[in-house]
Amino acid sequence: MGLFRSIVGGISNLFNRNNDGLTITKLVDLLNQGYSLLQINSNIYDIPEIRTAINFVAEKIGSVPFYHVRADNEGNMDMINDSFQYVLTVRTNKYQGPQVFWTHVATMYLLNNNAFIMPDWDNRGNLTALYLLPFTQFQFAQEEETGKLIIQFQGNSSYTFYYDDIIHLQRFPTFKGGASKQATGNYITMVNAMENQAVKDSETSGRIAGLLQTKVNLKSSDMKKKLNEFKDTFLTAENVAGLGMIGSEYELLPFNFKDTPLNTEFLNSIIKQLYNYFGVSYEIINNIASELQYEQFVDNTLKPIIYQIEEELTYKLFSKGEISFYNKIQAETVDLEISTLAAKTAFYKEMSYGTIMTRNEIRRRLGMPKGPPELDKFLGNKNFQSLEPGIYEVGGQENNPEDGK
Structure with missing residues (x-):
């Protein structure tokens, strides 16, 4: 296994027509400089509801173990303890273990609709690491000499790879890769506007809440004196005894000066739509979902992402010869499907x-x-x-x- 990789020595992974390829060393240097993989669309991720939804799904994906397995003609599968298994189950790269790595990948995938992973190989063709690439803008082309498909990333510099050397996860797939824009624009605008109003209401809680009316007509200067006199008497009594007193010459009229009170019901409705957009529900996030709702969440949201990861890793990490001998990357999703104690008991009993x-x-x-x-x-x-x-x-x-x- 890996004889072809021993020959090429991983050179094709770093192919670049401008001889300015992105190597693992350069990528690590970017990370060391504090280059954030979530700089793009960070305004979306700063919204608490969106961060909650994305992190919830991403943590679930990160908890799924992936293994290198080899099958036979009878359907038996054995886990193979090799370099693939080490990277998948022990240490994915020098910065991250598998759980953190896949959580990061799923976060990028949900934020940007695309996630790109770069495998690193040693001189013998053994997998040594997987790195999440900090790119969201890309385009496809075809190499004139070989006719191979090329993917070019746009950033401070332009980096070009053979597409078969990059693991590409796509949300909302299109002919040229996953959609580059989110369809949450209007929802985000509404949530931001309503939450900004809530902040302003909190910051300006001292706005006029009532009118103090006297039964005697007063001049402006006298009104101010009476108001200060009332505040001194009323606030002092409130701070000492928790009681306030108002004389018979005053009348207090409650008054709401807010232009548009916060519509929390509408805000919650929009938040639920945002949760649905990222594949999770209000009930699941707040731990009040039924077993059926959770099962639908696993089947409709988590499994499609997991299956795509399995397919991409298998195709991009193994040669055709290795795949023909039933080598593949497989996830173990049993623990997702039997989340409750009752479900686990019934499962193992059956x-x-x-x-x-x-x-x-x-x-x-x-x-x-x-x-x-x-x-x-x-x-x-x-x-x-x-x-x-x-x-x-x-x-x-x-x-x-x-x-x-």
Whole structure:
């Protein structure tokens, strides 16, 4: 495995027609300089509701383990302990472990509708790291000499790669890659406007809330004196005893000077639409979703992203020969599907009694040490036993053993 990569030595990954390719060293240097991978569309990510929705989905994606597996013609799959497995399960790059890396990738994917990952190989063709690229603007072209598809990233400098050397995750796919713009413009404008109003209402809580009216006509200067006299008397009493007193010569008229009071019901409606746009619901984020709602969230939001990651990693990390021998990257999504204790109990019970999993396999998934050898055998279940032809007797009750023959 990896013989072809040993020959090319990873050179094609750094291909650039201008001889100014983005190497791992340059990428790490950008990160060391504080180059933010989320600079683009940061105004979107600064909205708390959007950050909550994106982070919720991204953390779920980051919790899914990916493995290098090899299958056979009978459908059996074995995990392979090699450089792919190390990068996928132990340390994805010098800065990040798998959970943080995939959370970061999913965040970029949801923010920008595209995420680009650059594999790093050693001289022997072994995978050493995966790096998230800090690009959102790109275009496709075709190399004249070879006819290969090229992707060019635009930034402070222009970087060009063979498209087959870059892992590309696309949201809202188009003919030339994922859509480059979000469809949240109007929602964001409305949420920003309403939240800005809420901030102003908080900052200006001292605006006129009532009118103090006297039963005697006063001049402007006298009005000011009376108002100060009232405030001194009223506020002093309030601070000391929690009670206020007003004389019979005054009348206090409540007054709301707000032009447009904050419509919280409408704001919540818009926020729910934003949650839906990023594939999550208000109920799920606030932990009040039903089992069915959570199952739909897994099937409709998480699994499509996970499947795309599996497909891209398999195609971009393995050669055609390796894929023909059933090498692939596979995610384990069982823990997503059985999120509650009741669901886990039912799942493992059915897997055990249905002779689908051995009890030692269940112990491994639960993080428990391996049990005695008999737990490697499938649990006996009469529903799955085949009886040889013959005459059988069914015993009766204990007090009448002849009954039931």
